[in-house]
Amino acid sequence: MDHKLSVLVQVDLHAQYVHLVITGCVTEANQHALHPVIARARTLIPPVTVTVDLTGAAHVEAAAVELLRAAIDQDHTLAGAGPVEVLVPARLPGHAPVPHHGNTLMGRTRTRAASPVLRVA
Numbered sequence: 001m002d003h004k005l006s007v008l009v010q011v012d013l014h015a016q017y018v019h020l021v022i023t024g025c026v027t028e029a030n031q032h033a034l035h036p037v038i039a040r041a042r043t044l045i046p047p048v049t050v051t052v053d054l055t056g057a058a059h060v061e062a063a064a065v066e067l068l069r070a071a072i073d074q075d076h077t078l079a080g081a082g083p084v085e086v087l088v089p090a091r092l093p094g095h096a097p098v099p100h101h102g103n104t105l106m107g108r109t110r111t112r113a114a115s116p117v118l119r120v121a
């Protein structure tokens with residue numbers, strides 16, 4: 001199964017918050033892709049609090065959350081950077097038994113690939 005994640009960065013113009021809204025799949029294998037995004041967000045308008053919101057993700061692995069939190073805690077290179085809070089859904093979502101069910105991101109990608117554009121001259 002192809003696990004893909006997307007990040008939407010929301011920056012408050014009054015420097016009150018930076019939200020990273022994560023959708024798609026957050027797995028042990030792909031969570032590292034968030035590390036540089038989080039690091040960048042922390043230094044955008046320090047010392048603002050960066051919120052990593054996983055509540056909208058279609059698939060979240062517990063190991064991925066642990067690795068993500070460990071990476072944030074261990075990142076001492078960002079002196080003066082703002083704190084990070086990770087929002088995790090109460091029950092970690094996984095894929096339904098039907099492949100791709102509930103993952104609109106993958107559904108869209110598949111549809112686009114299967115729909116060649118035909119032009120009539």
Ligand SMILES: [Zn+2]
Nearest residue numbers: 003025059095
């Ligand atoms: Zn997945």
